[in-house]
Amino acid sequence: MVVGATETVICASVIDRHSQYAKYHSYPPKAIVIYRDGIANSEFVNVFEQELVGIQEACVELLSIYQPCLTYSVVNKRHHTRFFSTDSKSNVTAGTVVDSHEVTNPITYDFLLNSHHAEKETSRPAHYHVFRDDNKLKPDQVQMLSYALCYASARCTCSISIPAPVKYADLLAFRANLCIHRNGQIHTESDVAEQATLVAQTVNVKEEIMSKRIVLSSKLAPDSTFFL
Template identity: 35%
Template sequence: MLPFLTQKPTILLGADVSHPAPGDTVRPSIAALVGSMDAKASRYAASVRVQSGRTENMVALTDMVVELLKTFFQTCGKKPDRILFYRDGVSEGQFAMVLETEVGAIKAACKRLEATYNPSVTFVVVQKRHHARFFPINPHEGDRSGNCPSGLVVDTGIVHPFEFDFYLQSHAGLLGTSRPSHYCVLHDENKFTSDELQDFTFKMCHLFARCTRTVSMVPPAYYAHMVAARARFHSRNEHWSDNESTESGAGDMGSYGTVPPSLGKVMWFM
């Protein structure tokens, strides 16, 4: 059981933005947002938007959050009292930007639904593009690949001296050197302690629907990455494919095929 999910109505949100290849000025970026729809964090709904290429900030985040909050209410019969938001694909230089714009967009979405609706929000950035690697001091303490055991947490020494961040190596490496995920808490109204958030995030990594092992990144962020990657295949414009050459006008926003409403509450991206 995950008390954070069961004590109060809680929604987990995961977000990511997929960009075209470097140097491509034609294809747009795709923003994806997923939200949990039950107290076991096993079912998710997704929302997708197209935005200008190379734009990391999620321009339509308010509309996307409204969409998922409505779906949550229709599914569970209650409004979430707490929101835990995992954001993928943000570098340290963009922390201030996403903290100002995206946390504000989440709050604006809640106010749009009801003027007095103000759930507590925790905003966590998930990073995989870093150079930190961990190894057991004694080789016999590692797994069969020589990596540290699954569940390793590092929150002292190499982390920020006063901000809330930690490294979590949640998966067991099958081959090569495992790369931990770096979690940075930019905004926390749910008053997590370090141990609580680390334990909850690690347990969540056991709930990825595609496999029976722990995964390297928390599932909401993982699902958002999958949605953004999958959405390019829903374009009505054949030149959106990364295997095709670019042509003038190939990145027309209107050429994106939206997900049918009948699929809005199912995990079509799996």
């Protein structure tokens, strides 16, 4: 990781999102909630500290006295924790939260949320790590917000395994990779199982991807969710 690069990227992202918000409101947001994905456990603290600097720089650049309340959480599905119902014949129900220190880290603010229903195999809960909470949300509020966002995906009428903004970021990273690289190789932050599914879905256009760079239509709006 290049020192300074992360701050620059997150600073530009915050300014861009603020501009989008300003189109519909005459005042800046008083609270910002960030869900971060694709970080290895060993990089949690380093990435958070660097991105926090970028967020603060963006706020100062927007307005010198602008200090919104920030809630910053990392969502991780790369773990081996699984939960079973008492009858051992079915998965736990969607919305199951485990925040007992017997399971989670006793010295950090984290919890596991199984937000989706798995028809086959054992469902894998998402592990949430809350690194900053200026909004002073209660644990139940953070958990309910995270669960509610799992119902916001435009692709599904039921809940998904991670909050919709995180899922959208994964989809955007995948599509952006296809738009940038000519060789069609897959490099995203999605989990391995999802990558395999996406690769299978693009087998029919593999030759097109390898021979011709994908160019988005100029008719798309700058903030279009083309990746859906």
